[in-house]
Amino acid sequence: MVRRRWPQIRHRRCQPHERRFARPGKRRFGWVKFVFSERPTHRGRARPFAEIRDCTRGWLPLEPAGLLVAQRDRYSAPMGDREPSLRLTDVTTTLDTALTALRAAGADLDYRVGGTSAALLQGVQLPAGDIDVLMARREDVDTFAAALSTFPCLHPASWLPEASQYFARYEINGVAIEISTVEWQVDSDGMECVGPGPWQHYVVVTCGSHRVPVVRLELRLATEVLRDRPDRYGPLIDHMGAHGFDPDLLQTAMSARSLPVERRRMIRDRLARALPA
16 A cells, blocks of 8 residues: 655645644745654554644744644644543642742742633633643743742743744643743734733633633634634634623734634624524
């Protein structure tokens, strides 16, 4: 049997038949470059694997560094081998432990919790694999990492040039927590993890003894629709339709992500159907 060769895909949209293996990302002047290859699994079978390479100035990440680098294996793993989804108690307990360690170190840092764990903290029932914490400065990542030095370190604090992020990853009671900067210069406030968006648009939730700022759902929804993950954006739309949302902020987020017209129409239609009678 001849093994199928996966071609390089340069600067174009990911085609529907490729979306199982590749996650399309936007930049200002083009599309990300995907390199497809085959890698063996623990069962001895080859599985296509998409990797982002050759990022240059002006590229915008879709997610914190965990999705670009440290978490990419999750997308190439067989369904049965993926990490189980976190529960709300897993997220709150882990954040409480991490922030208590940070407080004990005498640090008072500016941060935001983003990603699917931020949606989970706001009451959305959706899959979440880890906790993403966005920091304003590299020295803040170092300070947080030092405070977590008694916990297992999965990725020491270091600069990731392919993502333009300063990134660290730790494990607390079996839950991965990723701490990073995202150093992309953008003007829009509609992006979830870059620019002024996460610092301006957030809500505060309680995690144990801490009040935690988490990025608003409108920004997360645009990210999940762009990534074409219905198991994430479906619960987000249902929750926002039932509990309310900021239509102006959602419009800003969809424009910042350059969502196609049909995707925007889908969001509006589903939100209208989810509104309480």
